[in-house]
Amino acid sequence: MTQTIDQVQGTTDPAAARRDHALTLAAELRSGYLAGSWREAASTFDVTDPATGAVVASVADCDVADGLAALSAADAAAEEWRASTPAERAALLHRVDTAMRADQENLAHLITLETGKTLTEARGEVIYAADYVRWYAEEAVRVHGRSSTAPTGDFQIVTVAEPVGPCLLITPWNVPLAMVTRKLAPAIAAGCTAVVKPAELTPLVTLAFARIVEDAGAPQGVVSVITTTRADEVCAALLADERLRKVSFTGSTAVGRLLLERSGQRVLRTSMELGGNAPFVVFDDADLDLAVEQAMIAKMRMGGQSCVGANRFLVQEGIADAFAARLGERMAATRVGSGFDEDVDLGPLIDERAVAKAQRLTDDALERGAREVARAEAPEGSCYLAPVVLDQVPADAAIISEEVFAPVAAISTFSTEAEALARANDTEHGLAGFVITASLDRARRMAGRMRSGMVGINRGLVSSVAAPFGGTKQSGLGREGGPEGIAEYLDMKYVAVPAFG
Incomplete structure (x- = not known):
């Protein structure tokens, strides 16, 4: 492309100028x-x-x-x-x-x-x-x-x-x-x-x-x-x-x-x-700061619209309240708006169908007894959706089995490692999973027994050009x-x- 973005510099509305520049580029791509x-x-x-x-x-x-x-x-x-x-x-x-x-x-x-x-x-x-x-x-x-x-x-x-x-x-x-x-x-x-x-x-x-x-x-x-x-x-x-x-x-x-x-x-x-339905498992011994930081990466990358994004947060009982509160603070502080605004953290979802699905799954969880911990602010209209954290999400909520593909964090608690593993594997999908723990032995056990193609240990991002990306079960082949x-x-x-x- 031969276009430049010089016109963006020095304007009173840089976000609008950037969008206008993008429109100029798009007009060239008709064939x-x-x-x-x-x-x-x-x-x-x-x-x-x-x-x-x-x-x-x-x-x-x-x-x-x-x-x-x-x-x-x-x-x-x-x-x-x-x-x-x-x-x-x-x-x-x-x-x-x-x-x-x-x-x-x-x-x-x-x-x-x-x-x-x-x-x-x-x-x-x-x-x-x-x-x-x-x-x-x-x-x-x-x-x-x-x-x-x-x-x-x-x-x-x-x-x-x-x-x-x-x-x-x-x-x-x-x-x-x-x-x-x-x-x-x-x-x-x-x-x-x-x-x-x-x-x-x-x-x-x-x-x-x-x-x-x-x-x-x-x-x-x-x-x-x-x-x-x-x-x-x-x-x-x-x-x-x-x-x-x-x-x-x-x-x-x-x-x-x-x-x-x-x-x-x-x-x-x-x-x-x-498709994926990635579990994000947090154990009691986890560093809370690390857990929340990696949760934000795993959940909010691409606004939650990622097949490897964390879909279910499984948190051990001893750390669950603190984790929910801290994650709620971070999610509520998310700045939502036009992606062309450099001060914004999160843009809109891809279309109205995506918004409707996320809203349906959120409403279903709340109706079944989940508690809303925090919700950010978002512009009215179009495809914007306010990030939200739900706690105490019951096992029968649709968001536990469906891929939400949105900035909605669903938290449930567990007692034992065996329970965490069973619930992590309780899905037809097997693309990615995440484990946050201070125990190397536990990390090895979980990684070895989770039925997924990729596992992130103490990190919420597994994608790398140097690594094989793919899943098991209904998450794909190759x-x-x-x-x-x-x-x-x-x-x-x-x-x-x-x-x-």
């Missing part, structure tokens, strides 16, 4: 990026600002024909990109990484405009997204096979990692840039081509990222972006096409099940990062990030060759 070119679709759909409800852009509403055209381009480019050297793929990703960091502010403005998250958090997302690109630029040249002598001694076993082939990457709205790079960077590094389908609510920053990839020199067809309101029919057509070899999806468990069913018809490689992430885009071929000597 779909298909087969290495920008194309207008027959129809468009509106993108809205959750802070105001106003339409901020209209983008191409791609149909099945557009989707198949993108897949054709990915298939046509597949052999040439597969034959590219690891060094060439790494060089492309390094150029993308450099460009992202140089364009951090513009990308952050677009993220804030379409998600509502604060500029501080949006800036952090851009760097986090770029970190994935850099990581897989480095992993591109470190894909390993092995060679060993067969037990019979008469031949060698050689394994070679090869690209899976054309991929469909379906990304969510809550972390729209980082989830693209977490999928696309390893695909490119592995030698795969890809069709990216961003969330309908947040297509803008993905389109901006496609420009960066294009400008960095990606060959035609290596990356396409399909923006659409007809995701079900477009994705169904792609999944049924014999040229597609893999699908990666981040989103709800319900949609993940449907995609797995359709993928099974053609035995596609799949990566599924689905891993993203770390050296494990590129393996999701590689097939392992075994070759039997004559013995040496």
